[in-house]
Amino acid sequence: MKIGVVSQKGGVGKSSLVRALAVEYARNGFSVKIADMDLRQKTATEWNCIRMEHHHSPTLAVEPFASVRDVLKQEPHYDLILFDGVGQADTQTLEIAKASDFIILPTGVTRDDLIPQVKLAHELRKKGIDKSRLAFALSRVGGSTVEQEAATEFIQDAGYYCAGSIQERTSIGQCHDNGLAANETKYPSVNLIIDQLIQNLGDRINLIEVNNGKITEAQ
16 A cells, blocks of 8 residues: 655645554554655654664654655555655655555645645646545644634535644654654553544545545545
8 A cells, every 4th residue: 555645835744644654554563664755854764763773663664765666666565655745746746646545635724734735635636636535634733623623624625535633742742853653652642633533544545445446425
């Protein structure tokens, strides 16, 4: 399975989501490879170096790549490949989307983040990506339920599925600094919200597989 996590702009929680997904699937017995496509930042690569230094489990394979073609050569060796795309939409973003079985667009809850990501989703659809393969995930969510509900409604009104959220928490930032993922904090309540997001994404992917690649509007 190949999952692409892409964005129109940086700072929307893309790498946070990739790390959490990788950890959760690895916990469940998947061999996971994170393809770090941002050769300038190498956020996922640097994070995994810290993870290895601290001997955290489960262990993950993370590698920077210059092209989607090179990533796909790794496909026979892993159960799951996660594309951590660059923090801007470019030709490689479309390549990632076309190569992936499922595409996730993380976004903050403000219109400054939501509008570019929805535009990116629209562009991917124009390029032939089926809407069923696209899902949104809210990130950097604060304590305002109203704000989160408004962001979810904005995404749904645009015609897309919103799977859940990753909250803005000091504990999550501390985990990242120490080579841990957002769902590896010492606070079960924080981890539970992220685990629910990942479960919702997994259920969505399974639903697509059951329905031969597409989900009807009723689903």
